[in-house]
Amino acid sequence: MPEDYGWEGEAHSLAVEKVLYKGNSEFQEVLVFESSTYGKVLVLDGIVQLTEKDECAYQEMIAHLPLCSIPSPKTVLVVGGGDGGVLREISRHSSVEQIDICEIDKMVIDVSKRFFPELAVGFEDPRVHLYIADAVDFLRCAPKGKYDAVIVDSSDPVGPAQELVGKPFFETVARALRPGGVLCNMAESMWLHTHLIQDMIYTCRQTFKGSVHYAWASVPTYPSGVIGFLICSTDGPPVDFINPINPIEKLEGALKHKRELRFYNSEMHSAAFALPSFLKREVTFLRDSPISGQPICIS
Protein backbone atom coordinates (compact mmCIF):
# COMPACT_ATOMS: atom_id res chain seq x y z
CA MET A 1 0.00 0.00 0.00
CA PRO A 2 1.62 3.24 -1.02
CA GLU A 3 1.65 6.28 1.25
CA ASP A 4 1.48 9.33 -1.02
CA TYR A 5 2.41 12.82 0.03
CA GLY A 6 1.18 15.67 -2.10
CA TRP A 7 -0.46 15.22 -5.46
CA GLU A 8 -0.07 18.16 -7.73
CA GLY A 9 0.79 16.05 -10.72
CA GLU A 10 3.71 14.40 -8.95
CA ALA A 11 4.08 12.07 -5.99
CA HIS A 12 6.73 10.06 -4.25
CA SER A 13 5.39 6.87 -2.70
CA LEU A 14 6.90 4.65 -0.04
CA ALA A 15 5.52 1.18 0.66
CA VAL A 16 3.99 1.06 4.16
CA GLU A 17 4.99 -2.08 6.03
CA LYS A 18 3.11 -1.06 9.16
CA VAL A 19 1.52 2.06 10.62
CA LEU A 20 3.17 2.53 14.02
CA TYR A 21 1.36 5.63 15.27
CA LYS A 22 -1.38 7.99 14.20
CA GLY A 23 -2.60 10.88 16.32
CA ASN A 24 -3.85 14.44 16.17
CA SER A 25 -2.11 17.11 18.16
CA GLU A 26 -3.48 20.59 18.75
CA PHE A 27 -1.68 21.64 15.56
CA GLN A 28 -1.46 18.79 13.08
CA GLU A 29 -1.87 15.12 12.26
CA VAL A 30 1.14 13.06 13.30
CA LEU A 31 1.81 9.72 11.59
CA VAL A 32 4.68 7.25 11.91
CA PHE A 33 5.03 4.22 9.67
CA GLU A 34 7.61 1.58 8.92
CA SER A 35 8.50 1.69 5.22
CA SER A 36 10.06 -1.21 3.36
CA THR A 37 13.05 0.72 1.99
CA TYR A 38 13.65 3.94 4.01
CA GLY A 39 13.16 2.70 7.57
CA LYS A 40 10.69 4.50 9.83
CA VAL A 41 8.99 7.59 8.41
CA LEU A 42 7.55 10.66 10.22
CA VAL A 43 4.64 12.36 8.43
CA LEU A 44 2.99 15.65 9.54
CA ASP A 45 -0.29 16.67 7.93
CA GLY A 46 0.39 14.18 5.13
CA ILE A 47 3.86 15.54 4.30
CA VAL A 48 6.95 13.36 4.84
CA GLN A 49 9.23 15.10 7.35
CA LEU A 50 11.97 12.56 7.63
CA THR A 51 12.94 8.94 7.06
CA GLU A 52 15.61 7.02 8.93
CA LYS A 53 17.54 6.35 5.71
CA ASP A 54 18.00 9.89 4.47
CA GLU A 55 17.47 12.17 7.50
CA CYS A 56 21.26 12.44 7.75
CA ALA A 57 21.43 14.75 4.73
CA TYR A 58 18.95 17.31 6.03
CA GLN A 59 19.90 17.29 9.72
CA GLU A 60 23.63 17.43 9.14
CA MET A 61 23.49 20.14 6.48
CA ILE A 62 21.07 22.46 8.29
CA ALA A 63 23.19 22.30 11.46
CA HIS A 64 26.73 22.40 10.14
CA LEU A 65 26.30 24.88 7.26
CA PRO A 66 25.83 27.67 9.84
CA LEU A 67 27.90 26.32 12.75
CA CYS A 68 30.98 25.51 10.69
CA SER A 69 30.87 29.00 9.15
CA ILE A 70 31.56 30.90 12.38
CA PRO A 71 34.37 30.48 14.92
CA SER A 72 33.46 28.84 18.26
CA PRO A 73 29.66 29.10 18.27
CA LYS A 74 28.39 29.28 21.88
CA THR A 75 24.63 29.94 21.89
CA VAL A 76 22.30 28.36 19.35
CA LEU A 77 18.53 28.48 18.93
CA VAL A 78 16.58 25.83 17.03
CA VAL A 79 13.09 26.78 15.82
CA GLY A 80 10.98 23.66 15.28
CA GLY A 81 13.18 20.58 15.06
CA GLY A 82 11.09 18.64 17.58
CA ASP A 83 12.42 15.30 16.33
CA GLY A 84 15.77 16.13 17.92
CA GLY A 85 17.99 15.41 14.89
CA VAL A 86 19.31 18.95 14.63
CA LEU A 87 20.14 18.94 18.36
CA ARG A 88 22.10 15.73 17.84
CA GLU A 89 24.15 17.48 15.16
CA ILE A 90 24.67 20.75 17.08
CA SER A 91 25.99 18.77 20.02
CA ARG A 92 29.02 17.73 17.94
CA HIS A 93 30.29 21.29 18.47
CA SER A 94 32.07 21.30 21.83
CA SER A 95 32.31 25.10 21.83
CA VAL A 96 28.52 25.34 22.19
CA GLU A 97 27.41 26.14 25.74
CA GLN A 98 23.66 26.57 25.32
CA ILE A 99 21.22 25.02 22.85
CA ASP A 100 17.70 26.44 23.09
CA ILE A 101 14.95 24.74 21.14
CA CYS A 102 11.50 26.24 20.62
CA GLU A 103 9.04 23.67 19.27
CA ILE A 104 5.33 24.43 19.16
CA ASP A 105 4.08 20.84 19.14
CA LYS A 106 4.99 18.61 22.09
CA MET A 107 3.50 15.57 20.34
CA VAL A 108 6.33 15.66 17.76
CA ILE A 109 8.88 15.39 20.57
CA ASP A 110 7.01 12.59 22.33
CA VAL A 111 6.60 10.63 19.13
CA SER A 112 10.26 11.06 18.23
CA LYS A 113 11.39 9.88 21.67
CA ARG A 114 9.23 6.78 21.22
CA PHE A 115 9.96 5.88 17.59
CA PHE A 116 13.14 7.71 16.51
CA PRO A 117 15.69 7.24 19.30
CA GLU A 118 18.57 7.97 16.87
CA LEU A 119 17.18 11.50 16.46
CA ALA A 120 15.66 12.10 19.90
CA VAL A 121 19.07 11.33 21.44
CA GLY A 122 19.71 15.01 20.75
CA PHE A 123 17.45 15.94 23.69
CA GLU A 124 19.74 14.11 26.11
CA ASP A 125 22.50 16.71 25.83
CA PRO A 126 22.59 18.71 29.11
CA ARG A 127 23.19 21.91 27.12
CA VAL A 128 19.67 21.61 25.63
CA HIS A 129 16.86 23.83 27.01
CA LEU A 130 13.44 22.99 25.64
CA TYR A 131 10.66 25.55 25.25
CA ILE A 132 7.23 24.43 24.07
CA ALA A 133 6.08 27.70 22.53
CA ASP A 134 5.31 29.66 19.41
CA ALA A 135 8.65 30.71 17.92
CA VAL A 136 7.49 34.21 17.00
CA ASP A 137 6.52 34.92 20.62
CA PHE A 138 9.68 33.27 21.90
CA LEU A 139 11.95 35.33 19.65
CA ARG A 140 10.17 38.56 20.57
CA CYS A 141 11.03 37.92 24.21
CA ALA A 142 14.63 36.83 23.55
CA PRO A 143 17.34 39.30 24.59
CA LYS A 144 18.66 41.28 21.62
CA GLY A 145 21.88 39.80 20.23
CA LYS A 146 21.67 36.64 22.36
CA TYR A 147 22.41 33.98 19.73
CA ASP A 148 25.40 33.13 17.58
CA ALA A 149 23.20 31.02 15.32
CA VAL A 150 19.51 30.40 14.72
CA ILE A 151 18.45 27.27 12.83
CA VAL A 152 14.89 27.20 11.53
CA ASP A 153 13.93 23.56 11.05
CA SER A 154 10.26 24.11 10.31
CA SER A 155 7.76 22.12 8.33
CA ASP A 156 6.42 23.54 5.04
CA PRO A 157 4.91 27.03 5.30
CA VAL A 158 1.36 25.77 5.79
CA GLY A 159 -0.32 25.03 9.14
CA PRO A 160 1.73 25.96 12.21
CA ALA A 161 4.76 27.05 10.16
CA GLN A 162 3.10 29.61 7.91
CA GLU A 163 4.32 32.60 9.92
CA LEU A 164 7.94 31.49 9.55
CA VAL A 165 8.59 32.83 6.05
CA GLY A 166 7.44 36.44 6.47
CA LYS A 167 9.43 39.63 7.00
CA PRO A 168 8.30 40.12 10.64
CA PHE A 169 9.66 36.68 11.53
CA PHE A 170 13.01 37.27 9.85
CA GLU A 171 13.26 40.61 11.67
CA THR A 172 12.78 38.96 15.05
CA VAL A 173 15.47 36.42 14.12
CA ALA A 174 17.91 39.14 13.05
CA ARG A 175 17.25 41.02 16.30
CA ALA A 176 17.99 37.92 18.39
CA LEU A 177 21.33 37.34 16.62
CA ARG A 178 24.60 38.96 17.67
CA PRO A 179 26.43 41.10 15.07
CA GLY A 180 27.79 38.63 12.50
CA GLY A 181 25.45 35.93 13.80
CA VAL A 182 23.97 33.47 11.32
CA LEU A 183 20.59 32.09 10.30
CA CYS A 184 20.05 28.82 8.45
CA ASN A 185 16.48 28.32 7.29
CA MET A 186 14.88 25.41 5.42
CA ALA A 187 14.16 26.82 1.95
CA GLU A 188 12.24 24.47 -0.32
CA SER A 189 13.19 22.92 -3.70
CA MET A 190 15.10 24.72 -6.44
CA TRP A 191 13.25 22.62 -9.04
CA LEU A 192 9.74 23.38 -7.78
CA HIS A 193 9.63 26.60 -5.76
CA THR A 194 11.76 29.17 -7.56
CA HIS A 195 9.37 32.03 -6.83
CA LEU A 196 9.13 31.21 -3.13
CA ILE A 197 12.93 31.10 -3.00
CA GLN A 198 13.15 34.44 -4.79
CA ASP A 199 10.69 35.97 -2.27
CA MET A 200 12.60 34.60 0.72
CA ILE A 201 15.93 35.86 -0.62
CA TYR A 202 14.45 39.28 -1.35
CA THR A 203 13.04 39.55 2.17
CA CYS A 204 16.24 38.35 3.80
CA ARG A 205 18.40 40.77 1.84
CA GLN A 206 16.35 43.59 3.32
CA THR A 207 16.72 42.19 6.82
CA PHE A 208 20.19 40.66 6.97
CA LYS A 209 22.89 43.16 6.18
CA GLY A 210 25.80 40.72 6.22
CA SER A 211 25.41 38.15 3.46
CA VAL A 212 22.58 36.04 2.02
CA HIS A 213 23.21 32.75 0.24
CA TYR A 214 21.28 29.75 -1.04
CA ALA A 215 22.59 26.19 -0.71
CA TRP A 216 21.01 22.82 -1.37
CA ALA A 217 21.33 19.11 -0.66
CA SER A 218 20.02 15.82 -2.04
CA VAL A 219 17.23 14.29 0.10
CA PRO A 220 15.45 11.51 -1.87
CA THR A 221 12.19 11.59 0.08
CA TYR A 222 11.57 15.34 -0.25
CA PRO A 223 9.67 16.60 -3.32
CA SER A 224 11.98 16.62 -6.39
CA GLY A 225 14.70 14.97 -4.28
CA VAL A 226 16.34 18.15 -3.02
CA ILE A 227 16.00 20.61 -0.17
CA GLY A 228 17.37 24.14 -0.03
CA PHE A 229 18.78 26.27 2.76
CA LEU A 230 18.69 30.02 3.05
CA ILE A 231 21.76 31.09 4.95
CA CYS A 232 22.28 34.67 6.13
CA SER A 233 24.42 36.74 8.46
CA THR A 234 23.69 39.98 10.27
CA ASP A 235 25.78 43.13 10.03
CA GLY A 236 29.03 42.53 11.90
CA PRO A 237 32.18 40.46 11.44
CA PRO A 238 31.93 39.13 7.85
CA VAL A 239 31.02 35.47 7.42
CA ASP A 240 32.43 33.44 4.50
CA PHE A 241 29.81 30.72 4.28
CA ILE A 242 31.43 28.97 1.32
CA ASN A 243 34.82 28.29 2.90
CA PRO A 244 34.04 27.12 6.45
CA ILE A 245 36.26 28.77 9.06
CA ASN A 246 35.37 26.04 11.54
CA PRO A 247 35.75 22.82 9.51
CA ILE A 248 34.12 19.83 11.12
CA GLU A 249 37.09 17.57 10.42
CA LYS A 250 39.18 19.68 12.82
CA LEU A 251 36.68 19.67 15.71
CA GLU A 252 37.79 17.13 18.26
CA GLY A 253 35.33 14.25 18.55
CA ALA A 254 32.82 15.77 16.15
CA LEU A 255 33.08 13.04 13.52
CA LYS A 256 32.10 10.26 15.94
CA HIS A 257 29.88 12.09 18.47
CA LYS A 258 26.81 9.90 19.16
CA ARG A 259 27.12 8.52 15.62
CA GLU A 260 29.35 9.03 12.59
CA LEU A 261 28.56 11.78 10.12
CA ARG A 262 26.81 10.16 7.17
CA PHE A 263 26.43 13.01 4.68
CA TYR A 264 28.13 16.26 5.64
CA ASN A 265 31.82 17.01 5.17
CA SER A 266 33.69 20.18 4.23
CA GLU A 267 33.61 19.39 0.51
CA MET A 268 29.83 18.92 0.62
CA HIS A 269 29.57 22.20 2.54
CA SER A 270 31.29 24.25 -0.16
CA ALA A 271 29.72 22.30 -3.03
CA ALA A 272 26.22 22.99 -1.67
CA PHE A 273 26.54 26.63 -2.73
CA ALA A 274 27.11 25.74 -6.42
CA LEU A 275 23.80 26.42 -8.16
CA PRO A 276 22.35 25.32 -11.49
CA SER A 277 22.29 27.97 -14.22
CA PHE A 278 18.48 28.03 -14.30
CA LEU A 279 18.31 29.01 -10.63
CA LYS A 280 20.95 31.70 -10.96
CA ARG A 281 19.07 33.14 -13.92
CA GLU A 282 15.63 33.04 -12.32
CA VAL A 283 16.64 34.29 -8.90
CA THR A 284 18.11 37.65 -9.86
CA PHE A 285 20.27 38.18 -6.80
CA LEU A 286 22.10 34.87 -7.14
CA ARG A 287 23.68 36.06 -10.38
CA ASP A 288 25.67 38.51 -8.32
CA SER A 289 26.63 36.07 -5.60
CA PRO A 290 30.35 35.84 -4.84
CA ILE A 291 30.63 32.22 -5.99
CA SER A 292 30.19 33.20 -9.62
CA GLY A 293 32.70 36.04 -9.44
CA GLN A 294 35.77 34.72 -7.73
CA PRO A 295 37.52 31.39 -7.30
CA ILE A 296 36.73 29.59 -4.09
CA CYS A 297 38.68 26.83 -2.42
CA ILE A 298 37.17 23.64 -1.14
CA SER A 299 39.27 21.15 0.76
Place this chain on the structure above:
Amino acid sequence: MPEDYGWEGEAHSLAVEKVLYKGNSEFQEVLVFESSTYGKVLVLDGIVQLTEKDECAYQEMIAHLPLCSIPSPKTVLVVGGGDGGVLREISRHSSVEQIDICEIDKMVIDVSKRFFPELAVGFEDPRVHLYIADAVDFLRCAPKGKYDAVIVDSSDPVGPAQELVGKPFFETVARALRPGGVLCNMAESMWLHTHLIQDMIYTCRQTFKGSVHYAWASVPTYPSGVIGFLICSTDGPPVDFINPINPIEKLEGALKHKRELRFYNSEMHSAAFALPSFLKREVTFLRDSPISGQPICIS
Protein backbone atom coordinates in the same frame (compact mmCIF):
# COMPACT_ATOMS: atom_id res chain seq x y z
CA MET B 1 -3.85 8.67 -13.33
CA PRO B 2 -0.33 8.12 -12.05
CA GLU B 3 2.38 6.55 -14.19
CA ASP B 4 4.63 4.56 -11.87
CA TYR B 5 8.10 3.40 -12.68
CA GLY B 6 9.60 0.71 -10.56
CA TRP B 7 8.04 -0.55 -7.36
CA GLU B 8 10.51 -1.97 -4.94
CA GLY B 9 8.98 -0.23 -1.97
CA GLU B 10 9.39 3.18 -3.58
CA ALA B 11 7.89 4.92 -6.59
CA HIS B 12 7.86 8.31 -8.20
CA SER B 13 4.60 9.09 -9.98
CA LEU B 14 3.83 11.68 -12.62
CA ALA B 15 0.26 12.54 -13.59
CA VAL B 16 -0.40 11.48 -17.18
CA GLU B 17 -2.31 14.13 -19.11
CA LYS B 18 -2.25 12.15 -22.33
CA VAL B 19 -0.43 9.14 -23.78
CA LEU B 20 1.14 10.39 -27.03
CA TYR B 21 2.79 7.21 -28.28
CA LYS B 22 3.15 3.57 -27.34
CA GLY B 23 5.03 1.05 -29.44
CA ASN B 24 7.27 -1.99 -29.26
CA SER B 25 10.62 -1.95 -30.98
CA GLU B 26 12.77 -5.02 -31.53
CA PHE B 27 14.40 -4.26 -28.16
CA GLN B 28 11.96 -2.57 -25.79
CA GLU B 29 8.62 -0.90 -25.16
CA VAL B 30 8.67 2.79 -26.04
CA LEU B 31 6.14 5.15 -24.42
CA VAL B 32 5.72 8.90 -24.60
CA PHE B 33 3.23 10.80 -22.47
CA GLU B 34 2.41 14.38 -21.62
CA SER B 35 2.70 14.90 -17.86
CA SER B 36 1.03 17.72 -16.01
CA THR B 37 4.17 19.05 -14.32
CA TYR B 38 7.33 17.84 -16.14
CA GLY B 39 6.31 18.30 -19.79
CA LYS B 40 6.61 15.33 -22.15
CA VAL B 41 8.12 12.13 -20.76
CA LEU B 42 10.00 9.31 -22.55
CA VAL B 43 9.65 5.86 -20.94
CA LEU B 44 11.54 2.70 -22.04
CA ASP B 45 10.42 -0.66 -20.67
CA GLY B 46 8.53 1.17 -17.91
CA ILE B 47 11.51 3.25 -16.75
CA VAL B 48 11.47 7.06 -17.13
CA GLN B 49 14.37 8.08 -19.39
CA LEU B 50 13.82 11.80 -19.53
CA THR B 51 11.31 14.59 -19.03
CA GLU B 52 11.36 17.95 -20.76
CA LYS B 53 11.62 19.79 -17.44
CA ASP B 54 14.71 18.12 -16.00
CA GLU B 55 16.54 16.54 -18.97
CA CYS B 56 18.90 19.54 -18.90
CA ALA B 57 20.66 18.26 -15.78
CA TYR B 58 21.49 14.83 -17.17
CA GLN B 59 22.30 15.79 -20.77
CA GLU B 60 24.46 18.77 -19.87
CA MET B 61 26.41 17.03 -17.11
CA ILE B 62 27.13 13.79 -19.02
CA ALA B 63 28.43 15.78 -22.01
CA HIS B 64 30.38 18.60 -20.38
CA LEU B 65 31.95 16.73 -17.45
CA PRO B 66 34.21 14.88 -19.94
CA LEU B 67 34.47 17.48 -22.72
CA CYS B 68 35.36 20.40 -20.45
CA SER B 69 38.06 18.28 -18.77
CA ILE B 70 40.27 17.92 -21.86
CA PRO B 71 41.70 20.60 -24.17
CA SER B 72 40.12 20.92 -27.64
CA PRO B 73 38.21 17.63 -27.96
CA LYS B 74 37.93 16.65 -31.64
CA THR B 75 36.40 13.17 -31.94
CA VAL B 76 33.59 12.02 -29.69
CA LEU B 77 31.56 8.81 -29.57
CA VAL B 78 28.13 8.58 -27.95
CA VAL B 79 26.87 5.12 -27.01
CA GLY B 80 23.08 5.09 -26.76
CA GLY B 81 21.72 8.62 -26.48
CA GLY B 82 19.17 8.10 -29.26
CA ASP B 83 17.04 11.01 -28.05
CA GLY B 84 19.73 13.39 -29.32
CA GLY B 85 20.12 15.49 -26.16
CA VAL B 86 23.76 14.57 -25.63
CA LEU B 87 24.50 15.43 -29.28
CA ARG B 88 22.90 18.85 -28.73
CA GLU B 89 25.29 19.44 -25.82
CA ILE B 90 28.42 18.11 -27.54
CA SER B 91 27.77 20.45 -30.45
CA ARG B 92 28.42 23.46 -28.17
CA HIS B 93 32.11 22.54 -28.44
CA SER B 94 33.37 24.15 -31.63
CA SER B 95 36.67 22.23 -31.46
CA VAL B 96 34.79 18.98 -32.12
CA GLU B 97 35.11 17.77 -35.72
CA GLN B 98 33.35 14.41 -35.58
CA ILE B 99 30.50 13.15 -33.40
CA ASP B 100 29.74 9.44 -33.86
CA ILE B 101 26.65 8.02 -32.22
CA CYS B 102 25.94 4.31 -31.92
CA GLU B 103 22.33 3.64 -30.90
CA ILE B 104 20.88 0.16 -31.05
CA ASP B 105 17.21 1.13 -31.28
CA LYS B 106 16.11 3.26 -34.25
CA MET B 107 12.62 3.65 -32.75
CA VAL B 108 14.06 5.82 -29.96
CA ILE B 109 15.48 8.21 -32.55
CA ASP B 110 12.27 8.31 -34.58
CA VAL B 111 10.15 8.93 -31.49
CA SER B 112 12.48 11.66 -30.28
CA LYS B 113 12.40 13.43 -33.67
CA ARG B 114 8.60 13.37 -33.51
CA PHE B 115 7.97 14.30 -29.88
CA PHE B 116 11.17 15.85 -28.48
CA PRO B 117 12.43 18.36 -31.06
CA GLU B 118 14.45 20.22 -28.39
CA LEU B 119 16.54 17.08 -27.93
CA ALA B 120 16.48 15.65 -31.47
CA VAL B 121 17.86 18.96 -32.76
CA GLY B 122 21.21 17.39 -31.84
CA PHE B 123 20.96 15.14 -34.92
CA GLU B 124 20.93 18.16 -37.23
CA ASP B 125 24.58 18.99 -36.63
CA PRO B 126 26.57 18.09 -39.78
CA ARG B 127 29.37 16.72 -37.60
CA VAL B 128 27.05 13.90 -36.43
CA HIS B 129 27.43 10.40 -37.94
CA LEU B 130 24.72 7.96 -36.91
CA TYR B 131 25.27 4.21 -36.63
CA ILE B 132 22.33 1.93 -35.79
CA ALA B 133 24.26 -0.90 -34.21
CA ASP B 134 25.23 -2.77 -31.08
CA ALA B 135 27.84 -0.66 -29.29
CA VAL B 136 30.00 -3.63 -28.31
CA ASP B 137 30.35 -4.68 -31.97
CA PHE B 138 30.85 -1.08 -33.06
CA LEU B 139 33.63 -0.45 -30.55
CA ARG B 140 35.38 -3.70 -31.45
CA CYS B 141 35.63 -2.47 -35.05
CA ALA B 142 36.67 1.10 -34.14
CA PRO B 143 40.31 2.02 -34.83
CA LYS B 144 42.44 1.86 -31.70
CA GLY B 145 42.87 5.29 -30.09
CA LYS B 146 40.33 6.98 -32.37
CA TYR B 147 38.33 8.96 -29.81
CA ASP B 148 39.13 11.81 -27.45
CA ALA B 149 35.96 11.08 -25.47
CA VAL B 150 33.35 8.34 -25.21
CA ILE B 151 30.02 9.14 -23.55
CA VAL B 152 27.87 6.18 -22.54
CA ASP B 153 24.28 7.39 -22.31
CA SER B 154 22.65 4.02 -21.84
CA SER B 155 19.45 2.98 -20.16
CA ASP B 156 19.61 0.94 -16.93
CA PRO B 157 21.69 -2.24 -17.15
CA VAL B 158 18.73 -4.47 -17.99
CA GLY B 159 17.46 -5.30 -21.48
CA PRO B 160 19.60 -4.01 -24.35
CA ALA B 161 22.02 -2.17 -22.02
CA GLN B 162 23.03 -5.09 -19.81
CA GLU B 163 26.34 -5.66 -21.58
CA LEU B 164 27.42 -2.06 -20.97
CA VAL B 165 28.60 -2.41 -17.38
CA GLY B 166 30.98 -5.37 -17.74
CA LYS B 167 34.76 -5.49 -17.97
CA PRO B 168 34.84 -6.53 -21.66
CA PHE B 169 32.82 -3.45 -22.58
CA PHE B 170 35.04 -1.07 -20.61
CA GLU B 171 38.08 -2.68 -22.26
CA THR B 172 36.73 -2.01 -25.73
CA VAL B 173 36.04 1.62 -24.70
CA ALA B 174 39.56 2.06 -23.32
CA ARG B 175 41.01 0.60 -26.53
CA ALA B 176 39.03 3.05 -28.67
CA LEU B 177 40.27 6.06 -26.66
CA ARG B 178 43.50 7.90 -27.37
CA PRO B 179 46.09 8.09 -24.53
CA GLY B 180 44.59 10.50 -21.96
CA GLY B 181 41.16 10.13 -23.57
CA VAL B 182 38.10 10.17 -21.33
CA LEU B 183 34.99 8.10 -20.65
CA CYS B 184 31.84 9.40 -18.98
CA ASN B 185 29.34 6.68 -18.14
CA MET B 186 25.89 6.89 -16.54
CA ALA B 187 26.38 5.36 -13.08
CA GLU B 188 23.18 4.99 -11.09
CA SER B 189 22.15 6.49 -7.71
CA MET B 190 24.47 6.95 -4.75
CA TRP B 191 21.48 6.47 -2.40
CA LEU B 192 20.26 3.19 -3.91
CA HIS B 193 23.04 1.40 -5.79
CA THR B 194 26.20 1.63 -3.71
CA HIS B 195 27.30 -1.91 -4.52
CA LEU B 196 26.80 -1.48 -8.25
CA ILE B 197 28.83 1.72 -8.08
CA GLN B 198 31.57 -0.05 -6.14
CA ASP B 199 31.68 -2.81 -8.78
CA MET B 200 31.85 -0.34 -11.66
CA ILE B 201 34.63 1.65 -10.00
CA TYR B 202 36.57 -1.51 -9.25
CA THR B 203 36.30 -2.68 -12.85
CA CYS B 204 37.22 0.72 -14.26
CA ARG B 205 40.25 1.07 -12.03
CA GLN B 206 41.58 -2.15 -13.56
CA THR B 207 40.91 -0.91 -17.07
CA PHE B 208 41.59 2.83 -17.00
CA LYS B 209 45.09 3.63 -15.89
CA GLY B 210 44.67 7.41 -15.78
CA SER B 211 42.13 8.38 -13.18
CA VAL B 212 38.70 7.18 -12.08
CA HIS B 213 36.16 9.46 -10.39
CA TYR B 214 32.52 9.48 -9.40
CA ALA B 215 30.32 12.57 -9.77
CA TRP B 216 26.58 13.13 -9.38
CA ALA B 217 23.76 15.50 -10.23
CA SER B 218 20.19 16.19 -9.11
CA VAL B 219 17.56 14.84 -11.53
CA PRO B 220 14.11 14.83 -9.84
CA THR B 221 12.52 12.17 -12.05
CA TYR B 222 15.24 9.54 -11.60
CA PRO B 223 15.00 7.13 -8.66
CA SER B 224 16.03 8.90 -5.42
CA GLY B 225 16.36 12.16 -7.36
CA VAL B 226 20.00 11.80 -8.33
CA ILE B 227 22.08 10.26 -11.09
CA GLY B 228 25.79 9.43 -10.96
CA PHE B 229 28.56 9.53 -13.53
CA LEU B 230 31.64 7.37 -13.67
CA ILE B 231 34.38 9.39 -15.28
CA CYS B 232 37.72 7.88 -16.25
CA SER B 233 40.82 8.60 -18.31
CA THR B 234 43.24 6.26 -20.03
CA ASP B 235 46.97 6.20 -19.48
CA GLY B 236 48.43 9.32 -21.09
CA PRO B 237 48.45 13.06 -20.47
CA PRO B 238 46.91 13.43 -16.97
CA VAL B 239 43.34 14.71 -16.78
CA ASP B 240 42.22 16.88 -13.84
CA PHE B 241 38.48 16.24 -13.95
CA ILE B 242 37.71 18.41 -10.93
CA ASN B 243 39.15 21.67 -12.26
CA PRO B 244 38.04 21.83 -15.90
CA ILE B 245 40.84 22.86 -18.26
CA ASN B 246 38.30 23.77 -20.92
CA PRO B 247 35.68 25.81 -18.99
CA ILE B 248 32.43 26.20 -20.87
CA GLU B 249 32.15 29.90 -20.02
CA LYS B 250 35.26 30.54 -22.14
CA LEU B 251 34.10 28.61 -25.23
CA GLU B 252 32.82 31.07 -27.80
CA GLY B 253 29.10 30.67 -28.41
CA ALA B 254 28.76 27.62 -26.15
CA LEU B 255 26.43 29.24 -23.62
CA LYS B 256 23.80 30.10 -26.24
CA HIS B 257 24.27 27.36 -28.87
CA LYS B 258 20.80 26.08 -29.91
CA ARG B 259 19.55 26.94 -26.43
CA GLU B 260 20.97 28.34 -23.20
CA LEU B 261 22.60 26.06 -20.68
CA ARG B 262 20.05 25.38 -17.96
CA PHE B 263 21.98 23.37 -15.39
CA TYR B 264 25.70 22.99 -16.06
CA ASN B 265 28.34 25.61 -15.26
CA SER B 266 31.93 25.34 -14.03
CA GLU B 267 30.92 25.55 -10.36
CA MET B 268 28.43 22.70 -10.81
CA HIS B 269 31.17 20.72 -12.61
CA SER B 270 33.59 20.88 -9.68
CA ALA B 271 30.87 20.54 -7.03
CA ALA B 272 29.60 17.33 -8.65
CA PHE B 273 32.71 15.51 -7.39
CA ALA B 274 31.99 16.31 -3.73
CA LEU B 275 30.57 13.11 -2.24
CA PRO B 276 28.57 12.38 0.91
CA SER B 277 30.49 10.74 3.73
CA PHE B 278 28.42 7.53 3.51
CA LEU B 279 29.44 7.01 -0.12
CA LYS B 280 33.11 7.67 0.56
CA ARG B 281 33.00 5.17 3.42
CA GLU B 282 31.15 2.46 1.54
CA VAL B 283 33.04 2.74 -1.73
CA THR B 284 36.54 2.04 -0.52
CA PHE B 285 38.40 3.64 -3.37
CA LEU B 286 36.67 6.98 -2.99
CA ARG B 287 38.28 7.45 0.42
CA ASP B 288 41.60 7.82 -1.36
CA SER B 289 40.34 10.09 -4.13
CA PRO B 290 42.28 13.33 -4.55
CA ILE B 291 39.33 15.52 -3.54
CA SER B 292 39.58 14.38 0.07
CA GLY B 293 43.31 14.83 0.30
CA GLN B 294 44.14 18.21 -1.15
CA PRO B 295 42.41 21.55 -1.64
CA ILE B 296 40.77 22.03 -5.00
CA CYS B 297 39.76 25.27 -6.62
CA ILE B 298 36.39 25.92 -8.15
CA SER B 299 35.69 29.15 -9.95
